[in-house]
Amino acid sequence: MDTIFALATARGKAGVAVVRISGADAFSVASKFCDLPPMRRAGVRTVCSSDGAMLDEALVLCFEQGASFTGEPVVEFQLHGSTAIVSAVLRELGNTCARLAEPGEFTRRALENGRLDLTQVEGLADLIDAETESQRLQAQRVLSGAIGQKVDQWREALIRAASLIEVTIDFADEDVPVDVSPEVMGLLEGVVSDLRQELLGYSAAERIRDGFEVAIVGAPNVGKSTLLNRLAGREAAITSDIAGTTRDVIEVRMDLGGLPVTILDTAGVRETEDVIEAAGVRLAEVRAMAADIRVFLVEEGSSPVFEPKAGDLLLKAKDDAGLCGVSGKTGAGVDQLIANLQSVLSHRAGSAGLITRERQRVAMSSAVDSLQAGIGLVESGPDLYDLAAEEIRTAVRRLEMLVGRIDVENLLDEIFSRFCLGK
Numbered sequence: 042m043d044t045i046f047a048l049a050t051a052r053g054k055a056g057v058a059v060v061r062i063s064g065a066d067a068f069s070v071a072s073k074f075c076d077l078p079p080m081r082r083a084g085v086r087t088v089c090s091s092d093g094a095m096l097d098e099a100l101v102l103c104f105e106q107g108a109s110f111t112g113e114p115v116v117e118f119q120l121h122g123s124t125a126i127v128s129a130v131l132r133e134l135g136n137t138c139a140r141l142a143e144p145g146e147f148t149r150r151a152l153e154n155g156r157l158d159l160t161q162v163e164g165l166a167d168l169i170d171a172e173t174e175s176q177r178l179q180a181q182r183v184l185s186g187a188i189g190q191k192v193d194q195w196r197e198a199l200i201r202a203a204s205l206i207e208v209t210i211d212f213a214d215e216d217v218p219v220d221v222s223p224e225v226m227g228l229l230e231g232v233v234s235d236l237r238q239e240l241l242g243y244s245a246a247e248r249i250r251d252g253f254e255v256a257i258v259g260a261p262n263v264g265k266s267t268l269l270n271r272l273a274g275r276e277a278a279i280t281s282d283i284a285g286t287t288r289d290v291i292e293v294r295m296d297l298g299g300l301p302v303t304i305l306d307t308a309g310v311r312e313t314e315d316v317i318e319a320a321g322v323r324l325a326e327v328r329a330m331a332a333d334i335r336v337f338l339v340e341e342g343s344s345p346v347f348e349p350k351a352g353d354l355l356l357k358a359k360d361d362a363g364l365c366g367v368s369g370k371t372g373a374g375v376d377q378l379i380a381n382l383q384s385v386l387s388h389r390a391g392s393a394g395l396i397t398r399e400r401q402r403v404a405m406s407s408a409v410d411s412l413q414a415g416i417g418l419v420e421s422g423p424d425l426y427d428l429a430a431e432e433i434r435t436a437v438r439r440l441e442m443l444v445g446r447i448d449v450e451n452l453l454d455e456i457f458s459r460f461c462l463g464k
């Protein structure tokens with residue numbers, strides 16, 4: 042396998058830039074640039090090009106095979122974070138037998154060497170993307186390997202269930218010594234109930250990953266864009282006293298007490314002859330209905346533009362004193378609105394479980410399907426035990442796919458192409 046290298050830190054000026062080399066030839070490649078310090082002991086070294094010219098005074102760090110992030114021999118050059126130094130070092134590395142890594146290739150090697158399972162790889166990708174506290178905590182839980190640990194327990198229970206059944210099949214026409222079905226049913230039902238519990242936490246976890254959506258809705262000119270701008274702390278949307286100003290859906294991403302939230306400003310809802318405005322109104326309704334919460338701005342004496350759902354907030358519009366509503370203009374009531382949104386959303390976020398991706402959900406729910414089929418077959422009696430065992434083995438395979446132990450080659454390109462270079 043090739044020895045690879047890449048800049049591991051972000052491109053551009055920085056205090057320090059880390060260039061990582063991984064692969065069987067990492068030490069011989071790196072030793073062309075300087076003497077290598079002992080394993081896992083940072084050493085200050087003058088890093089030189091092949092013609093002996095100094096490139097940088099750097100910290101150098103070596104990791105031995107089997108005890109590095111990738112599992113391969115790894116060398117890190119911790120350089121001054123100068124774009125010129127980084128370019129020179131990468132150029133010189135290109136003249137060795139090593140080649141530039143593809144995005145995610147270090148992590149791919151960590152997966153191939155069993156340092157991480159596939160869910161951990163996904164957790165790592167989410168950790169790199171995490172922008173809020175809830176995203177960080179969720180990604181770290183997944184990166185810790187918690188899903189893999191559960192899969193190991195479930196797998197053990199299912200393999201025991203399958204082997205109990207198989208013993209019975211082998212006894213076919215003779216007298217079966219004991220009825221295994223109670224124990225088998227107990228094992229299968231236990232796993233199904235655990236899997237169902239995990240599936241219940243998916244939608245909240247997926248929200249934490251992608252962000253919750255809050256739509257501001259109301260009649261034209263009630264002050265939706267002004268409120269959005271107040272929440273965003275900047276002029277994200279055009280405001281004016283002309284009704285029908287906003288036509289597209291305007292999105293502002295915010296960190297609401299650690300939760301990722303996208304606030305949507307939508308077109309004011311009214312009957313209109315203007316075809317473009319009418320299209321905006323339809324879009325507003327569709328997006329607002331799909332959001333997690335709607336904030337209705339309602340003027341004195343009017344009613345909400347459409348039926349609120351449970352958990353939606355109804356506020357008096359343009360309540361400049363903030364007595365029972367909100368004013369984007371003065372800011373009155375805005376802190377209370379933020380607190381209310383935060384409380385509703387953190388309640389929903391609280392039900393998040395371990396699985397955060399559609400791929401993981403599909404693997405788990407197809408395992409549940411097989412196990413339910415298996416349970417039905419076990420209930421029908423020993424004649425169908427061979428089919429039941431087959432369903433249980435299918436469920437085991439689904440769980441092994443979940444952690445990437447089997448059948449994932451076709452998923453990897455897709456997963457790793459989204460990684461940044463150097464990860």
Ligand SMILES: Nc1nc2c(c(=O)[nH]1)N(C=O)[C@@H](CNc1ccc(C(=O)N[C@@H](CCC(=O)O)C(=O)O)cc1)CN2
Pocket residue numbers: 059104107108109110117
């Ligand atoms: N400089 C640097 N910082 C970094 C990384 C890196 O690669 N380089 N990481 C990259 O993502 C993260 C740390 N991840 C790592 C995970 C495992 C090992 C490692 O060498 N593990 C060995 C030894 C453990 C030990 O010393 O106790 C092992 O598990 O056998 C290194 C980095 C974040 N910070």
Ligand SMILES: Nc1nc2c(ncn2[C@@H]2O[C@H](COP(=O)(O)OP(=O)(O)OP(=O)(O)O)[C@@H](O)[C@H]2O)c(=O)[nH]1
Pocket residue numbers: 259260261262263264265266267268279280281282283284285286287288307308309310358359360361367368369370371
């Ligand atoms: N007094 C008062 N005026 C406000 C408040 N919010 C907005 N306005 C004014 O009301 C007018 C409409 O505000 P916008 O924020 O554009 O209203 P909108 O609901 O986004 O309007 P559309 O995009 O047309 O649906 C502007 O002239 C604002 O300055 C408020 O809280 N108090």
Ligand SMILES: [K+]
Pocket residue numbers: 261262280281282283284285286287
């Ligand atoms: K307006």
